[in-house]
Amino acid sequence: MSLSLAVLLFVTVQRIGELVLAAVNTALLKARGAHEYAAGHYPVMMAMHTAWLAGLWHFGLGTAPDFGWLVVFVLLEMLRAWVLATLAERWTTRIIILPGAPLVTGGPYRFLAHPNYCVVAGEILVLPLAFHLVWFAVLFSLLNAAMLCIRVRAENRALGR
DSSP states (O other): OOHHHHHHHHHHHHHHHHHHHHHHHHHHHHHTTOEEOOGGGHHHHHHHHHHHHHHHHHHHTTSOOOHHHHHHHHHHHHHHHHHHHHHGGGOOSSOEEOTTOOOOOSGGGGTOSOHHHHHHHHHHHHHHHHTTOHHHHHHHHHHHHHHHHHHHHHHHHHTTO
């Protein structure tokens, strides 16, 4: 198996697993009285992430990845795991607010208000760079920045920030 195939399979399986985890957590949170906020942008965000992953498969498969960028990507994945572990059952891909629940202030949330979005922004930039796709990294970083302007504003409003 080529390294590019292994990396793309890893990211694809990871993303699918996260969507399953997010759906389970969303259902559990809603069963406890949580509400979703600003759902209107969610399909666009999902389409953007799907296009990013599909584009990596199209343009990156068969390309020998740059080892240095892969190391940065692995570090980002470690930060992603820290975010997921910190949020535990409150982690989801949607903006789900559980009334009365305190804000998470441990783990990476001690340092940043939105560490998950920092990790995602890093991934969207770094993985295409690992496949020597500079134009792709710039394009999707710009699209993600526009999405995060909407997303962070909506999440901050929902959290009362």
